[in-house]
Amino acid sequence: DIQMTQSPSSLSASVGDRVTITCRASQDIRNDLGWYQQKPGKAPNRLIYAASSLQSGVPSRFSGSGSGTEFTLTISSLQPEDFATYYCLQHNTYPLTFGGGTKVEVK
Amino acid sequence: EVQLVESGGGLVKSGGSLRLSCAASGFTFSSYSMTWVRQAPGKGLEWVSSISGTSTFIYYGDSVKGRFTISRDNARNSLYLQMNSLRVDDTAVYYCARLTCSGSTCYTPPDYWGQGTLVTVSS
Secondary structure (H helix, E strand, C coil), X not given: CCCEEEECCEEEECCCCCEXXXXXXXXXXXXXXXXXXXXXXXXXXXXXXXXXXXXXCCCCCEEEEEECCEEEEEECXXXXXXXXXXXXXXXXXXXXXXXXXXXXXXX | CCEEEEECCEEEECCCCEEEEEEEECCCHHHCEEEEEEECCCCCEEEEEEECCCCCCXXXXXXXXXXXXXXXXCCCCEEEEEECCCCHHHCEEEEEEEEEEECCEEEECXXXXXXXXXXXXEC
């Protein structure tokens, strides 16, 4: 199985900060990776697919990069509505595997 | 508008069974793979099972293999998850989601998700 190691597990940040979250795959997954945002009591919302493609309707302050085994989600200027938990997901090989999540909290 | 609506969750005793349903609308259901993802209270997301559009390809996570069965009825635009031999650690919100795959290759991660249905397994 492909393991997805996501870091950090949590971070504290202020509105306007630049935030970076990393996922590392245990083997090459090309660009078969998505990023999701989840708020309490809600379903995950896809932000990024194919590692760097922005989902329609998602603000441009979100961006994704990477390929192979190293991937990054960046929020260029954190907004109040961005405080949430973020997950990466690899869909290169079954079983599909999620990263452990990163909770972005108010500093 | 794509909509996915789960139902069938509830409280069940350990060892019991439950069948979840996911009603799909707003897209050509048979053209898409579908998947179940769960989230235990306060925990992260865990992939459970996936099924291709024609039910040819079916996959399960190790934690549910042999106990859960995924199926679909394309005439009814519905996805199902039959859960048998339920355990306390199966307690979670179960989400259905849409996948774009061909055979065992998924081109994109799940795009549309339902709101989830809560399954609680008591001892």
